[in-house]
Amino acid sequence: xxxxxxxxxxxxxxxxxxxxxxxxxxxxxxxxxxxxxxxxxxxxxxxxxxxxxxxxxxxxxxxxxxxxxxxxxxxxxxxxxxxxxxxxxxxxxxxxxxxxxxxxxxxxxxxxxxxxxxxxxxxxxxxxxxxxxxxxxxxxxxxxxxxxxxxxxxxxxxxxxxxxxxxxxxxxxxxxxxxxxxxxxxxxxxxxxxxxxxxxxxxxxxxxxxxxxxxxxxxxxxxxxxxxxxxxxxxxxxxxxxxxxxxxxxxxxxxxxxxxxxxxxxxxxxxxxxxxxxxxxxxxxxxxxxxxxxxxxxxxxxxxxxxxxxxxxxxxxxxxxxxxxxxxxxxxxxxxxxxxxxxxxxxxxxxxxxxxxxxxxxxxxxxxxxxxxxxxxxxxxxxxxxxxxxxxxxxxxxxxxxxxxxxxxxxxxxxxxxxxxxxxxxxxxxxxxxxxxxxxxxxxxxxxxxxx
Ligand SMILES: Cc1cc2nc3c(=O)[nH]c(=O)nc-3n(C[C@H](O)[C@H](O)[C@H](O)COP(=O)(O)OP(=O)(O)OC[C@H]3O[C@@H](n4cnc5c(N)ncnc54)[C@H](O)[C@@H]3O)c2cc1C
Numbered sequence: 001x002x003x004x005x006x007x008x009x010x011x012x013x014x015x016x017x018x019x020x021x022x023x024x025x026x027x028x029x030x031x032x033x034x035x036x037x038x039x040x041x042x043x044x045x046x047x048x049x050x051x052x053x054x055x056x057x058x059x060x061x062x063x064x065x066x067x068x069x070x071x072x073x074x075x076x077x078x079x080x081x082x083x084x085x086x087x088x089x090x091x092x093x094x095x096x097x098x099x100x101x102x103x104x105x106x107x108x109x110x111x112x113x114x115x116x117x118x119x120x121x122x123x124x125x126x127x128x129x130x131x132x133x134x135x136x137x138x139x140x141x142x143x144x145x146x147x148x149x150x151x152x153x154x155x156x157x158x159x160x161x162x163x164x165x166x167x168x169x170x171x172x173x174x175x176x177x178x179x180x181x182x183x184x185x186x187x188x189x190x191x192x193x194x195x196x197x198x199x200x201x202x203x204x205x206x207x208x209x210x211x212x213x214x215x216x217x218x219x220x221x222x223x224x225x226x227x228x229x230x231x232x233x234x235x236x237x238x239x240x241x242x243x244x245x246x247x248x249x250x251x252x253x254x255x256x257x258x259x260x261x262x263x264x265x266x267x268x269x270x271x272x273x274x275x276x277x278x279x280x281x282x283x284x285x286x287x288x289x290x291x292x293x294x295x296x297x298x299x300x301x302x303x304x305x306x307x308x309x310x311x312x313x314x315x316x317x318x319x320x321x322x323x324x325x326x327x328x329x330x331x332x333x334x335x336x337x338x339x340x341x342x343x344x345x346x347x348x349x350x351x352x353x354x355x356x357x358x359x360x361x362x363x364x365x366x367x368x369x370x371x372x373x374x375x376x377x378x379x380x381x382x383x384x385x386x387x388x389x390x391x392x393x394x395x396x397x398x399x400x401x402x403x404x405x406x407x408x409x410x411x412x413x414x415x416x417x418x419x420x421x422x423x424x425x426x427x428x429x430x431x432x433x434x435x436x437x438x439x440x441x442x443x444x445x446x447x448x449x450x451x452x
Contacts, residue, residue, distance in 0.1 A: 003020045003021065003022055004020065004042070004043065004063065007020065007043065010059055010062055010063070011045075011055045011056070011058070011059045014045070014052055014055045014056070014059075015048045015049065015051070015052055016045065016046040016047045016052045016092060017029075017044075017045075017046040017092075018043060018044075018059075019043070019044040019045075019046065020042070020043060020044075021040060021042075026044065029044045029046060029087075029091075030044060030081065030087065031073075031309070032073035032074070032075070032078060032080050032081055033072075033073050033074045033075075033076075033134070033308055033309075033312075034074075034075075034078055034310075034312040035309040035310055035311045035312070035379075036078075036311040036312055036313065036384065037077075037078030037081065037413075039078065039081045039082060039083045040083055040084070041068070041081060041083070041084070041085055041086055041087040042063075042065060042084050042085060042086065043059070043063070043065065043085075043086045043087070044086070044087045044089050045059060045086060045087070045088050045089060046089045046091070046092050047088065047089065047090055047093060048092055049093065049198070050164060050166065050172060050198040050199070053088065053109075053166045053196050053198050054166050054170045054171070054172055055170075056086065056088040057088070057166055057167075057168065057170040057196070057443075058170040059086065060085075060086045060088070060443075061170070061443075065084075065085045065086040066082050066084070066085030066086070066445075066446065067082070067085055067086050067088055067444065067446065068080055068081050068082035068085060068086070068087050068088070068446040069087075069088045069192050069196050069444070069446070070087050070088065070089045070090060070091060070110075071090050071091075071109050071110060071136035071137070071138030071139045071197075072110070072111075072112050072134070072135050072136015072137065072138065072139060072140070073091065073136065074132075074134065074135040074136055074139065074140070075409070076312050076313070076314045076410070076412070076413075077411055077412055077415075078413055079139075079192070079413075079446055079447050079448075080139070081446075082446050085446075088196060089110075090108065090109040090110035090138065090196070090198070091110040092110060093108035093109055093110040093111075093198070093199075094108060094110050094111050094112075094115060095107070095108045096108070096111055096115060096116055096119040096120075097119075098119050098120055098122070098123055098125065098204070100123035100125065103125060103203065103204045103205065103206075104161060104201060104202060104203060104204060105119065105120050105125070105127070105201070105202050105204050106199055106200070106201040106202075107137055107199060107200055107201075107202070108198065108199050109137075109138040109197050109198050109199060109200065110136065110138070111136070111137045111138075112133060112134055112135065112136055112137065113129040113130045113132070113133050113135050113136075113137060113140070113299065114133030114134065114296070114299065114300060114303075116129060116137055117129065117133070117295070117296045117299055118296060120204050121207075121208065121209055121294075121295060121296050123204075124206055124207070124208065124209055125204035125205065125206065126149060126204060126205060126207035126208065126295055127149065127153065127156065127159040127202045127203060127205065128148070128149040128150045128153050128154060128155060128156045128158070128159055128353075129145065129147045129149075129156055129299070130145070130146070130147055130156075131146070131147055131148060131244075131299065131302055132302050132303055132306050133299055133300045133303050134303060134306070134308070137200060138197050138200060139191070139192065139409065140409060141157050141197075141200060141202075142157065142189075142190070142191050142192060142197060143157075143189065143191045143363075143407070143408045143409035143448075144156070144157060144363050144365055144407055144408065144409055145157050145158075145159075146347055146353075146371070146409075147242075148213070148242050148264035148266070148298070148299070149205070149207065149242070149264070149266060150242060150349075150351065150352065150353035151239045151240070151241065151350055151351025151352060151353060152205075152239045152240055152266055152267075152351060152352055153205055154352040154353050154356060155353045155356075155363065155365075156202075157188040157189060157361060157363060158188075158352070158353065158356060158361070159202045159204075160187075160188055160200060160201070160202060161176060161177075161201045161202060162174055162175060162179070162184070162200075162201045163175050163176075163184075163187060163197040163199065163200045163201070164197065164198045164199045164200075165180075165183065165187070165194070165195040165196065165197055165198070166198055167194075167195045167438055167439070168195065168438065168439040168441070168443035168444060173195075175187055176201075182434055182437070183195075183434065183438060185361060185362060185430075185434070186362050186430075186431055186434035186435075186438070187362070188361035188362055188363060189361050189362030189364070189365075189408070189427070190362045190424075190434070190435075190450060191408060191409075191447045191448055192444055192446075192447045193431070193435060193439065193447055193449065193450045194434060194435065194438045194439060194444065195438060195439070195444065196444075207266050207295050208266070208294060208295035208296075209294050209295055209296070210292050210293065210294055210295070211265060211266050211269075211272065211292075211293060211294075211295045211298060212263065212264075212265040212269060212271075212272025212273060212275070212276055212290075212291065212292060212293070213262075213263060213264045213265065213290070213293045213295070213298035213301075214262070214263075214289045214290040214291060214293050214301065215260045215261060215262040215263075215287075215289055215290060215301070216260065216261050216279060216280060216282075216283075216285035216287065216288050216289070216290050217258040217260040217261075217285055217286055217287040218258065218259045218260075218283050218285050218286060219256075219257075219258065219259075219286055220247070220256075220257035220258060220259055220331070220334070220335075222259065222283065223247060223259040223327075223331045223334075224327055224328060224331055226245070226259045226261065226282070226283070227245060227259065227322070227327040227330070227331070227346075228324065228327060229282050230243065230245045230261050230346070231322045231327075231370075233261075233278070233279060234348045234350070237275075237348065237350060238267070238275075238351075239350075239351040240265055240266055240267030240271060240272075240275075241263055241264065241265040241266075241267070241272070242263070242264050242348065242351075243261065243262065243263050243348045244261075244262045244345060244346060244347050244348060245259065245260065245261050245262070245345070245346045246259070246260045246262070246343050246344070246345045246346070247330065247331065247337075247343060247344040247345075248260060248305070248342075248343040248344075248345075249337075249340040249341070249342075249343075251304060251305065253340075255340060257334065257337075258286075258287075259331075261279055262301075263276060263279065263290065264295075264298055269292060272292075273291075273292075276290050305341070305343070306377070307341075307379075310341055310377045310378065310379055311377065311378050311379065311381065311383075311384060311387065312375070312376065312377050313376045313387055313388045313391050313412065314373065314374060314375050314376065314391065315374045315391045315392065315395040315410075315412055316371060316372060316373040316374065316406065316407055316410035316411075317371075317372060317395065317398075317402045317403070317405070317406050318349070318367055318370065318371050318372070318403045318405040318406070318407075319369055319370050319372055319398070319401045319402055319403060320367060320368065320369035320370075320403045321369070321401070322346070322369075323401060325400075325401070326398060326401040329398055329401070330344055330394075330398065332397075333390075333393070333394040333397055333398075336390060336393075336394075337376075337390060338376075338378065338383060338386040338387060338390050339376070339377060339378035339379075339383060339386075339387060341377035341378060341379070342376050342377060342378075342387075342390065343373075343375040343377075344372065344373070344374055344375070345372075345373040345375060346370045346371070346372055347371040347373065348369075348370055349367055349368055349369055349370065349371060350368045353366070354366055354367060354368045358425070358426055359426060359427060362424065362427050362430075362431055363427075364405070364423065364424050364425045364426065364427050365405055365407055365408075367403065367405050369403065369405075371407060371410075372398065372402075373410060374391045374394045374395055375391075376388065376390050376391040391412075404422065406419075406422070408420075408423050408448045411423070411448055415448075419448055420448050420449055420450050420451075423448065424450070428450070431450045432450060432451065432452060435450045435451070435452040436452040439452065440452050
């Protein structure tokens with residue numbers, strides 16, 4: 001790849017770093033969370049502020065480079081980077097400003113959820129955010145935002161108040177209910193299709209600092225019964241509580257397979273204790289770490305299960321009913337998991353996130369049911385074929401039980417080319433109109449693309 005000799009001259013005001021493959025910092029900067037994605041951008045524009053983001057867009061235009069936008073770099077499909085193009089990298093933009101009186105927080109586009117939670121929890125505040133602390137707020141929010149608080153407060157995007165957007169021509173606008181409302185509608189679900197969110201402003205809520213959370217775990221041999229109990233418990237869940245279940249390996253390296261139930265109850269602690277009691281009694285579990293826990297600690301519980309650089313291939317889709325037959329199939333498929341980093345996670349959807357009308361934001365994922373996330377992770381490249389095959393075969397095995405709903409942020413990199421139309425359903429035509437207006441030549445296309 002030839003280097004650009006006069007890069008600095010082409011963007012004279014740029015205050016961050018403009019890296020090329022010959023620079024020492026390049027190799028680290030090009031890497032994202034998923035080690036399976038090994039792309040080499042021609043230029044990495046590490047931005048320090050909104051003006052740098054605008055300059056990076058203009059630089060991409062000048063050099064006629066394909067552009068990818070990196071927020072937290074967690075996208076499993078690798079949409080945060082590009083071969084031979086420009087990675088517009090927001091990972092140095094990590095500021096969070098909380099207004100405790102107004103209960104709002106504004107965060108720059110490179111902030112991670114653990115950083116956001118740390119700043120907001122200082123004031124006893126939080127908003128719905130990712131369950132793994134190292135995930136970026138920007139990509140997660142613009143695509144949806146599944147998190148522990150969603151039954152009570154909606155998806156992350158339901159809590160977005162405004163975003164400072166750098167558009168495809170390098171201009172900067174604010175999108176909110178009052179300013180560019182059509183753009184504001186589109187970015188709440190439409191991902192990075194419409195521009196780059198240099199900063200995002202959220203509504204926050206009083207949460208914790210102590211909630212009822214954590215997990216219990218059972219031996220895999222009991223998984224059929226545990227998952228039926230989990231399903232029946234989900235049916236009784238109020239908006240205060242989110243539940244998830246995971247078929248996973250013990251983190252101690254023993255190779256023992258487990259079935260965990262996780263809860264996050266953000267209501268009064270006495271209510272949380274009452275809700276948790278039958279979950280702690282069932283079985284009984286072989287491990288019980290459920291009870292009062294700081295909200296930010298609860299949000300870090302899963303971080304260790306997702307090591308940076310591990311090789312990842314995921315498939316995810318909803319089931320509206322978790323039938324006994326589906327449970328049986330999932331347990332059988334987990335038995336065949338090829339690596340101790342593999343998991344099958346069931347994220348329960350109900351409450352506020354599911355009640356928002358499908359057309360009021362671009363996000364069409366407004367269902368009740370379970371998001372089945374087949375997480376294939378491994379560390380040795382020679383296991384790649386097996387790792388990918390297991391996820392695909394597991395997805396195929398549960399096909400009879402699947403609803404058509406899929407989460408755009410969990411979509412695999414080799415999904416069908418018309419995936420966006422299926423994902424956005426009734427909102428797709430309106431999204432295309434917004435795309436024609438804000439990005440008519442599809443500059444922002446390294447994403448689940450909405451074609452103008
Ligand atoms: C271990 C792990 C745990 C996860 N947990 C959750 C979870 O709990 N809940 C959930 O909802 N999702 C979860 N996800 C999925 C997550 O939502 C997506 O991976 C999301 O894309 C991550 O955002 P990011 O900013 O880190 O991604 P990146 O890889 O940086 O970017 C992903 C996409 O978003 C766009 N984008 C990024 N930043 C910006 C920006 N500032 N402006 C405009 N577009 C931007 C990019 O162009 C790209 O298309 C998880 C993923 C992983 C790997």
